[in-house]
C-alpha cells in the first residue's frame with residue numbers, strides 16, 4: 407500500500423486543564439514528502455507530535471499512520487516510524503558508534519553494516535570513534551537522526567531538529583533532511599523558524615495557539631507574502647519622505663524604534679525610489695532588507711493579535 411497517507415490526522419484535539427494546546431488539527435502527509443509544522447513557542451507543535459508518537463492520547467479526533475491507528479493496531483501503529491521529540495539523549499562517556507550499537511542491541515540487533523551506513527548518512531562516520539560528550543549540539547542532533555535511521559523508518563518525525571543550532575549546524579541539518587527526502591523517506595518536522603523550512607518542505611501547516619493559521623504549499627505561502635521591506639538610512643530623512651510622494655507603489659514610514667525609514671514595496675519600485683533619492687542628491691547611508699516576506703507573513707499569521715481564521719491555500 408504505497409499510496410496510503412503517511413500521516414492522516416483529523417480533528418486532533420488535546421487540552422491540559424483549561425488550556426486547549428491543540429485544537430482540532432487536521433493534517434495529511436503524503437508518502438515521500440517533507441512536511442513542516444511551524445509555529446511560535448507554545449503553538450502546540452510538540453503536543454501534536456507527541457500524539458503522533460502515542461506518548462499522549464488526543465481528547466478528540468483520529469490519527470492514522472500508514473493506515474494504522476493506536477486503537478486498532480496498538481504499538482504496531484508506529485511500525486515504520488522513528489524520530490525524536492525535543493533533543494535525543496545519549497551516553498556522553500560512550501562514542502557515537504557505541505551509542506548506536508547499544509541502541510541497535512536494545513532493538514534486537516542491527517544488520518551488519520547498518521551502523522556504518524547511518525553514520526555515513528548523517529556525516530558522522532569520521533567522528534564516530536569520539537566520545538559523545540565532546541560532540542557539538544549539531545552533531546548530537548545528527549546522531550539522533552542516525553539512531554532513528556537504525557529502524558529503517560518510512561516516516562521520520564523530528565521535533566525542532568534545528569533548534570539551538572548555529573548557522574553551520576542549521577545548514578548541515580537542512581542538507582541532511584534533503585538527502586533523506588531524496589532517498590524516499592517521508593519527513594515530518596516542526597520548527598519555529600520560517601527560513602528553516604522554506605527550502606526543504608513541500609507543505610506546511612502553520613500553527614497558532616493550537617489551531618491552524620495556514621495550511622498549504624510553500625509556493626502558496628510565497629504568493630501570499632507581503633512586499634519586502636527595507637531599512638533605509640539617508641542624510642536627510644525629511645526630504646527622502648518628500649521624494650516618496652512621487653512613488654505611490656512604495657510605502658515609506660519612519661522607523662520609530664530604530665530610527666531611519668522603512669520602505670516597503672516590490673523590489674523594482676523600491677529600486678526606482680532609491681535611484682530618485684540619489685538623483686535628488688540625498689546621501690544613502692544604508693539599505694538593508696527587514697524580515698524576508700515569508701518571515702513577515704509568518705509573524706502576521708501567528709501574531710497574538712492577528713485574525714484567528716485559518717488560511718488554506
Ligand SMILES: Nc1ncnc2c1ncn2[C@@H]1O[C@H](COP(=O)(O)OP(=O)(O)OP(=O)(O)O)[C@@H](O)[C@H]1O
Pocket residue numbers: 422425427445446447448449450451452453454598
Ligand atoms: N504536559 C503539559 N501540561 C500542561 N501544559 C502543557 C503540557 N505540555 C504542553 N503544555 C502547554 O501546551 C501549550 C503548547 O505547548 P507545546 O510544547 O506543544 O508548544 P510548541 O509549539 O511545541 O512550543 P515550543 O516551540 O516552545 O516547543 C503550551 O502553552 C504549553 O505550556
